[in-house]
Amino acid sequence: MLDSAPGATPGPSRRSSDATRAAILDAARARFAADGYDRATIRAIARDASIDPSMVMRYFGNKEALFATAVAVDLRLPDIAALPREEVGRALVAHFLGLWEDNGELTAMLRVGVTNPVGAERMRSVFRDQLLPVTRLVCPDPEQVPTRSALCAAQLLGLALTRYVLRLPPAVELAPEEVVAWLGPTLQRYLTAPSP
Amino acid sequence: MLDSAPGATPGPSRRSSDATRAAILDAARARFAADGYDRATIRAIARDASIDPSMVMRYFGNKEALFATAVAVDLRLPDIAALPREEVGRALVAHFLGLWEDNGELTAMLRVGVTNPVGAERMRSVFRDQLLPVTRLVCPDPEQVPTRSALCAAQLLGLALTRYVLRLPPAVELAPEEVVAWLGPTLQRYLTAPSP
DNA sequence: CGGAGATGTCAACGCTTGTTGGCCTACGCA
DNA sequence: TGCGTAGGCCAACAAGCGTTGACATCTCCG
Structure with a gap:
């Protein structure tokens, strides 16, 4: 899930806004599933998405909104x-x-x-x-x-x-x-x- | 569940050790049931039991031990x-x-x-x-x-x-x-x- | 009466959390 | 080439947490 060495990304490439959003959402889903709401911290989600915690706030406002966006359940029930x-x-x-x-x-x-x-x-x-x-x-x-x-x-x-x-x-x-x-x-x- | 006015119990009577233990266990069970482990704080349990949080530690050591003591499940399954x-x-x-x-x-x-x-x-x-x-x-x-x-x-x-x-x-x-x-x-x- | 032990309070610690604001830096357009 | 801006980092905040240790007060036994 992590794709860069710990302290790396020294200079060049940057991600597109959409790619970062998607990475955060993926990490959030995994963390919420594994840990529940309280134990799934913004910091841990940010770490999984290889980004600063403050960016999570910029993209989604607050933790509750992040959860609402990340976990949108559609059962896709058959007819x-x-x-x-x-x-x-x-x-x-x-x-x-x-x-x-x-x-x-x-x-x-x-x-x-x-x-x-x-x-x-x-x-x-x-x-x-x-x-x-x-x-x-x-x-x-x-x-x-x-x-x-x-x-x-x-x-x-x-x-x-x-x-x-x-x-x-x-x-x-x-x-x-x-x-x-x-x-x-x-x-x-x-x-x-x-x-x- | 609370039996004394908020700031009261001015001077005289004190509770027996056993009564306090029981009050803490009751409060703990209720809080764990209502809120889960993380949201059931020692401070809230203590408040429900009308006592200082530090007493909870004195009686039970730490939060995990309190949980273990408070929630001892016996299904009492019939024969x-x-x-x-x-x-x-x-x-x-x-x-x-x-x-x-x-x-x-x-x-x-x-x-x-x-x-x-x-x-x-x-x-x-x-x-x-x-x-x-x-x-x-x-x-x-x-x-x-x-x-x-x-x-x-x-x-x-x-x-x-x-x-x-x-x-x-x-x-x-x-x-x-x-x-x-x-x-x-x-x-x-x-x-x-x-x-x- | 006096002191030991039980019962309880208070204030603080170190830590983690969500959240904020300021600063940097690379990219793309003119 | 220059510059606005999107993308990102860092440091800090207030609050809440579990936990600790020093201090107060009541009670009971000798």
């Missing part, structure tokens, strides 16, 4: 209305797993959501604006949509928590196909089974 | 081997729900587990030493015990996360019986159903 109805559970699990595996953005949001009130509000809005509407497409009774959606969120976030944040060994070692095979039917039931 | 085998899922969900509802200790552990490496290790050990052995009593194949146990942990912690930490409205509004009715069969399947 599950187009799928066979009995496969939506497995499809959702597989989609989330893929999302989580290859970018730290969601881990960052989860860690910060637990640490910080602003982060928690952000997670509630992602739930409300992204997961809930999609659930509406599959659920029989509109009145049950929030409940069923929340149950799905609990199962999916619980997986992320144990696998990517707490790193319980058996949860980490599960192969992706195993996760889908186990959690798929659970989400299927939460979404489509008659309420118990 | 599920004595239950009818098809009821263990519901029983576990009901037990966890009760545990979580009436003390902040578990919320504290969860919040700190996400924030702090030491807290995460603590959660792994609770999983390993308390949940996993109980799972062993119900699981058919010993080799599948860690996997099945981790699946249960994911579902239960996901519930706690959405309901007590992130406070997603639909998760908060679920009645306890509803939670048991929805999650019971899930845990039942994770524990006893043939592996998919």
